[in-house]
Amino acid sequence: MRTEISSGQIVFIAETMGAEPWVLRFNGEDVNYIWRPISNPEKSGGTSICFPLLGAVPEGKYRLNGKEYEMQMHGFAQYRDFKIIEKKENAVLLEIRDTPETFSVFPYAFCFQVLYSVEGRTLKTEYRITNKSAEEMFFSVGGHPRFSCPIVDRRAANDLQFSDYLLEFDPPHPPESVAKSYGPLEVIKQFTGTDNRTLRLDYDLFEKGAFCYDRTENRTVTLKRAKDNSARSLVMKIGGNAFLTIWNSPGEPFVALEPWYGSITSLPVNPEIDGDWKARRGTLRLSPDKTYTAVFYITIQ
Numbered sequence: 001m002r003t004e005i006s007s008g009q010i011v012f013i014a015e016t017m018g019a020e021p022w023v024l025r026f027n028g029e030d031v032n033y034i035w036r037p038i039s040n041p042e043k044s045g046g047t048s049i050c051f052p053l054l055g056a057v058p059e060g061k062y063r064l065n066g067k068e069y070e071m072q073m074h075g076f077a078q079y080r081d082f083k084i085i086e087k088k089e090n091a092v093l094l095e096i097r098d099t100p101e102t103f104s105v106f107p108y109a110f111c112f113q114v115l116y117s118v119e120g121r122t123l124k125t126e127y128r129i130t131n132k133s134a135e136e137m138f139f140s141v142g143g144h145p146r147f148s149c150p151i152v153d154r155r156a157a158n159d160l161q162f163s164d165y166l167l168e169f170d171p172p173h174p175p176e177s178v179a180k181s182y183g184p185l186e187v188i189k190q191f192t193g194t195d196n197r198t199l200r201l202d203y204d205l206f207e208k209g210a211f212c213y214d215r216t217e218n219r220t221v222t223l224k225r226a227k228d229n230s231a232r233s234l235v236m237k238i239g240g241n242a243f244l245t246i247w248n249s250p251g252e253p254f255v256a257l258e259p260w261y262g263s264i265t266s267l268p269v270n271p272e273i274d275g276d277w278k279a280r281r282g283t284l285r286l287s288p289d290k291t292y293t294a295v296f297y298i299t300i301q
Helices: 185-191
Strands: 002-006 010-015 020-026 061-064 067-070 083-087 091-097 110-119 122-131 137-139 141-143 146-148 165-170 178-181 198-200 211-225 234-247 254-261 284-286 291-300
Touching (some): 010 110, 020 291, 122 141, 165 254, 178 185, 185 198, 211 254, 254 291, 284 291
Antiparallel strands (some): 002 010, 010 020, 061 067, 083 091, 091 110, 122 291, 137 284, 141 254, 146 254, 165 198, 211 234, 234 291
């Protein structure tokens, strides 16, 4: 089911299945800043929420407190239908809780809420995870929104290309701050500006897959035209200490900007670490009856 909120200036639509961002556009316009497969607009754009896992565990299995569990890539939240807990004109609160099915793969009682709210030209995304268990909970959470690039109405004729865009970082993101990359670091260096503040977008960047910058406190990344500061752009402000994964499927008109809080999978995969739920680097820990919160903002221009 889809649910829509508006600030008057912008409209945001979420799909309750996976709490997936579906549409982000200016009121009265058709240009969607969130990428959707134009050949099948009713199909998921692959932008659902990741919880309680980011990445994968070896052979889809992990160990916790002497027991082995199965877990699909990016966790199970993407396959859960979130309940609308509260709805206002400019905000919607979505929620899932543990079930016997989730408990069989993630042995914790929890409440996971996603709050979407809009103000002016900005969409705020807030994750709230509450530990309802009697023991400490270990988890990760994040999103992988895909943004249109070029930012245009794809139904209209235009000559803009993916390579006409760049990402601008604050603070700077030197290639050496990449924590994980499926391709060679030399390729990332090739497209990184001399001041480490820009990354030129090109399909060659993603020939081998995604790459992930290390955790940074309170970063900003801007998707913009390289040669036209007046063109449409998008600014993501990421609160907290988060990884930033960047991805594209070569040939497709989008760039994924993924704020990830918690643990990412090693490369190459280390079964001893990646298969141990508590040993995975960066895994979040939450005491009983406590709530963890993570926030990021998207402003369209």
